[in-house]
Amino acid sequence: MEFSAITWLFLIGTIILSLTTIWFVIILFQRFLRKKTIGTVYLLMVFGAIALAENINSISLWLSAYRVAPETLTGTFQIFYVSLYCLGLIFLYFFGNRHIIDDNEIIRTLYGVLTGVIVGVITSLNMVELFGAELPGFHSLDRGIIGGTHLVEYTPSLFLSLILLIPVALLILFRIALKLAFVQRRIKEPIAKRGTQYIMLSFISIAITLGGAVFFITPALIKIPALTVLGQVIRIVFTSSTMLFGYLGWVMPEWIRRRIRKKAWIVKELSRAETIEKGYTFTTSKTINDELLQAKEVSEP
Incomplete structure (x- = not known):
């Protein structure tokens, strides 16, 4: 079976992201074994969920490329890809509250319950529709062919995707990045200051990655090869940047300290x-x- 260049970009890109996220999770796990702190556990849960999401997405696209599995299976993987990413960002909120943004207990509880319910309900609606039991008068799942490829992609409908992206993702990331921007300006110790800058860049990279998702959740845009290529390049570059800056900021290897x-x-x-x-x-x-x-x-x- 011959694949187009864009198809190979997506397939190779998923491998790069899978390996990059696994590498970072291993680094964090090693750090957890040394530190054994609650903050490291939260961080491990954040990037563990993202790594699992990227690997599930990789499997789904390779299965779709070779057409060796039913669409219900690849669709299930892609639905859980979105859900796991959102779950990772919810863990990020609780990590940020421990170290950065400091919401009170009531706000933390409300936010955790609200975002958890949103992710759970949307995932359930998507699964129901994927298996052919669409609710009358309600559309929750989009099926599209990625422009320039024969890869099938399932995503929550545009309306539901925005509900996921805005409260679950972007508000968390921008709040944390904004707070870090203020904090790092007051830090005088060089290593701590540089580490904070790297962490801020890591959060900004995640936000840009999620912003690039607009090319895949918008039915009219996913059909345009140039835009899907741009979206995939954004994913590869900024997801990798998230892991790299996270490594430099949280782990801070000795060579960068020197x-x-x-x-x-x-x-x-x-x-x-x-x-x-x-x-x-x-x-x-x-x-x-x-x-x-x-x-x-x-x-x-």
Whole structure:
């Protein structure tokens, strides 16, 4: 069976995302074994759900590509792909409350119950319609062929997708990213500051990934090859960025710590050199400038 280039983009892209998310979950699990904190558990649940979602989606598209399984099976995988992603973002809300946004107990309970009910109801409606028992006068599930491919994709209807994306996903992510933006400006310690910046970029990357979902949940757009390619590229790049920035921010490997410490030391040396230039008239400005330039080249290879 011959596949188009766009089909291969989707199939290879799902493998990349599956491997990337599995790698990050393994890293987080290793961190949990060392730290054994509730925050790490929440974080592991967030990215565990996302990794499971990406792997289920990969299986569904490969099955669809080779047409070796009934559409009810691939459709079930794709419905649960959306549900698992949303579940991961609900866990992210509770993680964010532990460390970042600090809602009170009543708001946390209401939000958890509301979003959980929304995800559960929409998943149930999608499954009922997938197996041919559509409710009279109500449409909950869209079936489309991804533009430029023969891949079949099932998604919640546009109306239900927006109900999922806005309260369950984007509001959580933008609240956390906005709070982190304020927090990182007040942090003075270089390693903590850089780690917070990476974490903020991780959340922004998830938001952009979800924003790219508009190309797949809108029936008119999913038929346009150029837009589906753009949507898939956004998914690959920004989901991978989510994992990379999450690794740099939460795990903070020793090599990045050394690099940050080195830059922090260089900043101190630059300040000291400027003080020397002002305090000792026999040191020429050219000598100081040459030393500053060399220090910058060392700190920014």
